[in-house]
Amino acid sequence: MKKPSISYKEAGVDTEKAAALVGDIGAMRLKTEAKHKLMQSFGLFAAGFDLSPWKEPVILVACDGVGTKIQLLLKHDMPEIAGVDLVAMNVNDVLTSNAMPVLFLDYIGIHKIDDAPIARIIEGMTEALAGCDCNLAGGETAEMPGLVHPDIVELSGFVVGVAEKPDLLTPEDIQVGDPILGIPSNGVHANGFSLVRKLLEREPDLIPAEEIPDLLAPTRIYYPEVTALQNAGIRPRGMAHITGGGIRENFPRILKGKGAEITLPEWKNRAARRLVNALDIEDAIHTFNMGIGWMIVVKPEDLDAARAALPEAVPLGHINDTGNIKVNVPWA
Numbered sequence: 001m002k003k004p005s006i007s008y009k010e011a012g013v014d015t016e017k018a019a020a021l022v023g024d025i026g027a028m029r030l031k032t033e034a035k036h037k038l039m040q041s042f043g044l045f046a047a048g049f050d051l052s053p054w055k056e057p058v059i060l061v062a063c064d065g066v067g068t069k070i071q072l073l074l075k076h077d078m079p080e081i082a083g084v085d086l087v088a089m090n091v092n093d094v095l096t097s098n099a100m101p102v103l104f105l106d107y108i109g110i111h112k113i114d115d116a117p118i119a120r121i122i123e124g125m126t127e128a129l130a131g132c133d134c135n136l137a138g139g140e141t142a143e144m145p146g147l148v149h150p151d152i153v154e155l156s157g158f159v160v161g162v163a164e165k166p167d168l169l170t171p172e173d174i175q176v177g178d179p180i181l182g183i184p185s186n187g188v189h190a191n192g193f194s195l196v197r198k199l200l201e202r203e204p205d206l207i208p209a210e211e212i213p214d215l216l217a218p219t220r221i222y223y224p225e226v227t228a229l230q231n232a233g234i235r236p237r238g239m240a241h242i243t244g245g246g247i248r249e250n251f252p253r254i255l256k257g258k259g260a261e262i263t264l265p266e267w268k269n270r271a272a273r274r275l276v277n278a279l280d281i282e283d284a285i286h287t288f289n290m291g292i293g294w295m296i297v298v299k300p301e302d303l304d305a306a307r308a309a310l311p312e313a314v315p316l317g318h319i320n321d322t323g324n325i326k327v328n329v330p331w332a
Contacts, residue, residue, distance in 0.1 A: 032126055035133035036102045047137035049103055049160070056165035062093035065156040067244075069193040073216055074153065079117040081218045083124025085190040086157045088219035091132055092241040092294070094161030095226045096254070098169045101161045104129055106139035109154030113143055116153050124218075132223035134159065167235065171256035174237045176321050179303045180260060181313040183225055185293030187217035187269040191244035192287040199278055206278060207271050215271035222294045225310055229296075232309040237297040242289040248325045249286070251295055259322035265314050266331040267291030281332050290329065292316070 038047055051057045066073075066085045073082045091101045106125060110116040118141060129136050137160075148154060188196065196215070199206055207215050222241070229236060238254040247262060267273055267290060276284045284290065297319060298306045307313050 032104075032129040032134060032136045036135050038135060038137060047103065047105075047135075049135075049137070051162065054162060054164060058099070058163050058165050058168060060094040060097050060099040060161040060163060061159065062090045062161075063156065063158045064089040064093065066190050067193055068197060069190045069216070070153055070155060071151075071197070072193065074117075074151070076212055076216060078216055079120040079153075080124035080127075081216060082153070082155060083121040083126075084128040084218035084221075086121075086155050087125055087128035087132070087134075087159075088221045089190055089243070090157045090159040091128075091134060091161075092219075092222055094159055095222055096169070096239045096241050097161070097163060098167050098226065098230075098235070098239070099161030099163035101132055101134040101159050101223070103137040103160040104134050105137055105158045107154070107156045107158075108139070108141045109148050110141070110143055111145055111148045111150040111152070113141075118153075121153070121155070128218075128221060132221055169236065169238050169254075171238065171254050174255060174258060174297050174319055176258065176319050177300065178237050178297050178319040179300060180262065180316045180318060181296045181298065181303075181306060181310065182265075182292040182316045183222060183294040183296070183310065183312055184220075184314075185242070185269075185289045185291055186220045187214055187272050188275070188288055189217075189219040189243070189293060191289070195279075195283075195287050196275060199275060203278065206274055211271040211274070214269050215275075217269070220293050225294060225296075225313075228309045229306065232305055234298065234302050234306055234309065236302075236306070237299060239297070240295040242293050242295060244287070246285050246288055246290060247292065247295070247327055251325055254297070255319070257323055259320050259324045259326075260317050261320065261326040261328070262317045263328040263330065264290050264292060264316070276332055281329060284332070285327050285329065290327070 038049060066082050070082050073079055086106060087104060094101055108118060126136055240251045240254050242250050
C-alpha cells in the first residue's frame, strides 16, 4: 500500500521562498563591495578572497551575536538595528587587533520566512558593512518550525579581518604610564539586555516611550576611528572593545597583568542613565559600557596627535602596575 505523501513545504519549510530571499540578499549585498570584492561570484557554496595585495597577511576572525536585545528590537519594530548590531559586535572585535574587516557571514534562524523581518535585518547589515568596507560573503537562513519560537529570530555573525603582520597589536607593547583614551558609545549597545529586560519587567515605566530609541540605539562601529589613527601614522599600543562585563572585564584582556585607574566622563544617553540609576553602581559597572565603547592605549609622545585625529576621544587615565582596574564614576 502506498503511503500518503508529504512535501517539505507541508512540513513547514518553503525552499522556493528561501531561494527567492537569497536573490534579494544578493542584490542588497552589492553595496558592500565598494572597496573589497570576492574572488569568485556570490552564491557559490563557499566564498573566496584574494590576499595577494597584502605582503605578510595575518587572518583575524571573530564570532558574536546580538543576544536578547533582539527581543526588544522586534517588539518595537526596529529589526534593522539588529543587523547593525550584528555587524558591529563582530567587526569591532577584529578592529582591536588593528585588522581591517573584509568578509562577513551571518546565520539567521527563524520559525517561518513569512513571519520574520529578514530583509530589514539584512538591510541593516549591508548598510553597516558598506560603512566599514566589508563584504557580505554569504551566510545561512534556516527555517525551523517547531524549533525556533515564532516570536524569535536567532542571529549570529562571523567576520574575517586581515592585517599586515608588523601592524598587529600585542599586549606586550603596553607600558606603565601610557595614556588611555576613550571613544563614546551610542548607548547600551548589544550587551546587558538580560538585565535590562529584568529591570523593565520590574519597572515597566522605567524608560519612557520617547527614550526607547536611546535604549535600543545601534552598536557603534569603530572603523572610522581605527582608520583615522592609521591615516595619521599612529600605531596604538592597544585597543579594547567594551562589551558585556564592562570595562573591568574587557580592558584587562589587552593589559597582560597591568592595571589602570579610569575616570569616566558623563554618560549622556538618557535611557542608559535611567538604567544606571536603577542599579547599584557596581552592578552597572560590571554590566554596561558606562558610556565608553572603545578604549585606546597610545604612546605618551603620540597623545596629542591621537587626540587631533580623534576629536571625540576623551582622556580616561594611565596604565599602572597595580594589576587592578579602578573605575571612578563621578556623575553616578
